Structures are given as structure tokens and as C-alpha cells.
Amino acid sequence: LLCAMSSFINLTSASEVRQRRINPKLAFTQRKDGGYEFDTGVLRGRLHEAGKGLGLTSVVHIPTGMKLNGEYGILSYYRVFTTNKRYGHAAWDWPGVSKLLPDGSVQVTWPKADGRPFELVAIYRLYNSFTLDVETIVKAGKDLSKFEVFLASYFHEAFPIPQVFVTPDPEVVGKRIFMTAKKIFGNWQMFPRNYDLLSIIRDGRWQKQPNPVDWKIMPPMAKPIALRRGSKETPAAILMSPADDCFAISTPYEGEGHYSLYFSLFGRDINTGQTAKTRLRLVVKNITSNREIVNLYRKYMREHSEIPVQTNSP
16 A cells, blocks of 8 residues: 555656646647647647547648658557457547646547447657657556557658668677668568567458558567658657567658558557556657667656556556
8 A cells, every 4th residue: 555655646746747847838739629739949730630630740840841740640549459350440530539738738538439448548748849758558448468559650751761770680789770661671661679579460460451561570679769861951750669668660661652650559468457558759850870869769768767657457
């Protein structure tokens, strides 16, 4: 009981600190169409525009005037799976409700429904002028076997180059590179955390209609970091996640017309009554070197280790 009270106090304190330090530039504001908008001075855009679950849309990098997102938005909830099962076509089609939270973040909730025995919650929070965090929370109404949320980000054609941080040869200790997804490797490429996870990827979930995908399995990712680049004058759009939260990163080849990146979140069993959470960060920034990206990730992980993670067991 004392441990539970301590955990609650820690969570409450963290929330209070965030609220005390709230910066109006880092808060969403509600629109009359049911969506939200933001303007950090570096990034401007909308979320849940017109009540639609397409993530971040109308996103502009203010210093360059560049549009960032493609047709289906950035950080939008696409496919959701359990073992050899797909739940509908896309989560962005599900009816959901949203609300503005006291700290300026936005919570979107997709409740349980017939044929969908779980509640899915997304919390979007502006971290700084060029960074946004999203938490994904699932509350299981029944046992969920190898649960997966396939979180999709569709970028503008000005970001044609997808790169994933990989270990190209697991036998060479310490060698890690940002690998570009070239067309010669395949149309649709998936980088798992490790090859033990292929049993999830190949359990039949990706053969379900509509739009089944035959993934080309690529080298394992070194850390869950991927990005989209364009010319040297454009910022990079970088996605990153804690290692235990993401079990695969996927992308089409360089220049392919979806201009997308996908993070496969969870990848584990969630039992009836349990609540589980994953985190993911988007950074939009002019990058001078790959080392700078790795340093951004290390900073994120230091922050991540300081934030309590609450998981409820039955």
C-alpha cells in the first residue's frame, strides 16, 4: 500500500510540475471544428482537425515555410493487431472523443466497441518549440495476444529520404549506421528490434485485407530511431522511442510516394484488466550530423528514465 501511495504521489507531483511550468507557446488551443491548433514559433499546425483522427495536419516549419505532413498526417493511428487479427481498416476511422488537458496537451480516446475489446488513448504534448511527444495507452478488456499499434507518419514529398538507425552486422560490435531504405532492398522494408520478433510479424496479421503487405525484413535496428530527410536546407523529421516500447520500424523505399514512416508499438501480451503505455517523440530540426541525432536520443532516454511509468495489474 505504501509503495502504491508513493507511486501515486510521484505521478501527481510530476503532473503538478508540468502544469506550473506550462508555456502558452507549448499548449494546444481548441478550435470550433472540434480539433486543435498549435504555434510554437518553430512549428505550426493542427491536431485532430475537424474531429478526424489523422494526427498532426497542416504542419508548417515556420523558419523555412515548408509543409511537413502528407495526406494522412503525422503520428496518426493506423492499423491495430493482435495475433493473426486486425481490428478494422484503420484506427483513424474509429469514432473517438478528445479533450484539452490542464497542461495544454490533448487526449484522444477511442473506447471499447463490438469486436474491439480494448480502450485506446493517445496523449499529444508539445515538449519544446521543435519537439512533440505522444503517449499511447491501451486498457485491455480481455487478453490481448502480441498486441500492436502501428503508428503512421506521412510526410510531404520534400522529405523523400527515409533512414533507420541499424546494426548492419550483429557480429561487428559497436557498428551502427543510419541506413537509407533504397529501392533495391524492396518496396516495403521492416527493421525489427531483433529477429526473435519475426514470429509476430509473420503470424498472419499482415496478410489481412485490405492492403496486405509483404515486408522485406531488414537488419535489426540499433535503437528505435528513424527519420525523413530532404535537401540540406530542409529540417529533418526524426522519430524516436524507448527501446522496449517499439519492436519494429517500417518504411517504403526512398522516393516512394507514401513518404511514410511507421513505428510498431507494444508487441507483447497485455492481460485482461491491464493498462500498458508506450512513448514516442517527434523532433523537427536542422541537423548537422548523425551524432547530433544520437545525442538527441540519449537526452530523451535520460528524461524517459526520470518519468514514472504506471502499469496496472488486475
